[in-house]
Amino acid sequence: SQQGEEDPQALSIQEGENATMNCSYKTSINNLQWYRQNSGRGLVHLILIRSNEREKHSGRLRVTLDTSKKSSSLLITASRAADTASYFCATDAGSSGSARQLTFGSGTQLTVLP
Amino acid sequence: DAMVIQNPRYQVTQFGKPVTLSCSQTLNHNVMYWYQQKSSQAPKLLFHYYDKDFNNEADTPDNFQSRRPNTSFCFLDIRSPGLGDAAMYLCATSRDIWTFSNQPQHFGDGTRLSIL
Numbered sequence: 001s002q003q004g005e006e007d008p009q010a011l012s013i014q015e016g017e018n019a020t021m022n023c024s025y026k027t028s029i030n031n032l033q034w035y036r037q038n039s040g041r042g043l044v045h046l047i048l049i050r051s052n053e054r055e056k057h058s059g060r061l062r063v064t065l066d067t068s069k070k071s072s073s074l075l076i077t078a079s080r081a082a083d084t085a086s087y088f089c090a091t092d093a094g095s096s097g098s099a100r101q102l103t104f105g106s107g108t109q110l111t112v113l114p
Numbered sequence: 115d116a117m118v119i120q121n122p123r124y125q126v127t128q129f130g131k132p133v134t135l136s137c138s139q140t141l142n143h144n145v146m147y148w149y150q151q152k153s154s155q156a157p158k159l160l161f162h163y164y165d166k167d168f169n170n171e172a173d174t175p176d177n178f179q180s181r182r183p184n185t186s187f188c189f190l191d192i193r194s195p196g197l198g199d200a201a202m203y204l205c206a207t208s209r210d211i212w213t214f215s216n217q218p219q220h221f222g223d224g225t226r227l228s229i230l
Binding site for chain 2: 033041
C-alpha cells in the first residue's frame with residue numbers, strides 16, 4: 001500500500017513566491033526523502049532527512065519532519081519557472097528482502113508561472 | 115559523469131510481443147531497482163537486485179522478469195505485454211545500504227513503453 005500521501009495534488013504560484021508541499025505517512029521510518037521529476041524524465045534526489053532530524057536546508061529548499069505527526073513539508077523559497085515539476089516524498093521504512101526500499105507518495109504537481 | 119542510463123527512451127511494441135528494456139550504471143552501486151510509473155502516479159517498485167540476489171515484490175505480475183548479468187547492467191523483460199503495461203519504466207540504483215545507511219536512490223530518465 002502507498003506509504004505517503006501528499007497535498008496539495010497540484011499547486012500553481014507566481015515566480016518569486018514560496019511553495020509549500022506536505023507529506024504524511026503511516027509507519028515509523030528511517031528517513032524521508034524528497035525527489036523532483038520533470039515531465040518525461042526520471043526522478044532527481046533533492047534532500048534526505050533522517051528520523052532524528054527536525055529540519056534541513058539545501059539552497060532554496062527547507063524540509064521539516066515531525067515524526068510524532070508522521071508528516072513532512074518541503075518549502076521552496078523564491079520559486080523560479082524552472083522549479084515547475086512533480087515533487088514526491090519517499091519514505092525509507094527499513095528492509096524488506098535484501099535491501100531497503102522507498103515507498104513514494106502520490107506527488108504534488110508544482111507550476112511556477114513567469 | 116557517473117550516471118544511470120536507460121535505453122531506449124521510447125519503446126513501442128505490439129500486444130503480446132516480448133520486449134526488453136535495459137539499464138546501465140557507472141556508479142558501481144550494489145543495488146538496482148525497477149519501477150513502473152503510470153501517468154500522474156507515484157513510481158511502483160517491481161523488483162530489485164542486491165548484487166545478484168533478486169527480490170520480487172509480492173504484487174509484481176509474473177509477466178515481468180529481470181536479469182542482472184553483471185554489476186553494471188540490469189534488464190527488464192516483459193514476456194507478453196498487455197495494454198495495461200503501457201507506462202514509464204524507471205531504473206534506479208543505490209549504494210550498499212547495509213554499510214552506508216541513509217542513501218538516496220539515483221534514477222535514470224526512464225523508458226516510456228507504448229503497446230499497440
